[in-house]
């Protein structure tokens with residue numbers, strides 16, 4: 486006989502998920518409503534307007550995709566890439582490469598610009614690449630979770646306008662924790678997740694598209710090659726028509742609504758400041774025990790820090806000890822950075838000084854400092 490489920494009580498300081506806020510968990514612990522119940526439809530409307538707030542956009546088509554961040558990522562490309570479209574992708578980490586693989590599957594003529602992992606693209610480099618490739622879409626990762634680097638985005642949208650290029654941005658590890666101004670920056674397509682800066686469980690992923698992106702979708706000659714993520718169909722469920730599309734993961738939407746409500750109650754600017762303040766405390770504390778960061782300070786993310794594993798230390802063994810002996814999760818390196826860094830997240834509800842203190846105490850013991 487199986488015993489009832491018991492989940493270890495971990496402090497999740499990895500690349501995500503982060504611990505869900507207690508009131509988010511409470512919100513999810515409620516019986517589901519029907520997905521066309523007026524009370525649920527009202528909650529969907531609230532989610533839409535809260536998402537516009539956290540992203541700082543007026544885009545009418547702003548919804549949550551039922552699926553994780555990768556599903557929302559897929560939605561941006563599935564809806565806007567037509568076979569043969571030139572799609573230019575900035576690759577400076579693992580998730581840039583995921584975009585390359587995905588765009589190719591929708592028939593894009595994929596071009597890339599690359600940087601060593603941990604660096605970001607300058608405006609000049611982006612400008613030259615746009616001039617060379619004149620792409621239909623430029624895709625950039627705002628917060629590259631594999632490296633901990635923050636790609637500056639101000640003025641990129643303006644450059645894109647010159648070439649009629651749509652700007653697509655991955656905000657999976659930035660939404661809720663890093664300043665984002667989608668409309669001011671001229672971003673046309675963005676996606677995110679629920680389980681990091683927003684402090685909810687994974688599975689209901691923010692998606693938004695500008696009117697320009699919507700026009701490209703409406704004009705396309707071929708059907709969107711993905712029924713589930715077709716925004717013309719989904720728009721009829723999230724918009725005023727309320728036509729059944731799929732059964733929404735109701736309880737996750739309760740959680741997302743509560744997570745977004747918490748951000749709004751704190752105030753978006755305060756939330757960003759809290760993430761910045763706590764990550765600076767993390768960096769100082771890590772330096773005080775002799776550890777170094779992988780990314781230059783100017784480009785470090787407030788949500789995710791890559792910490793160099795010291796010479797002679799087995800990073801995997803340390804991460805395992807932190808998990809099993811101290812109930813703290815940190816991430817290992819991905820791709821090029823495998824074995825070279827730990828990835829430490831301070832996201833959403835976990836961005837607190839106590840998280841830093843607990844991690845440093847545990848690291849001191851494990852590393853014998």
Ligand code: PLP
Pocket residue numbers: 500501553554555556558580626628629630631655657658678687
């Ligand atoms: N993009 C980035 C930058 C990510 O960090 C992640 C996940 O960590 C994803 C996309 C994919 O999101 P998910 O794992 O929720 O599908």
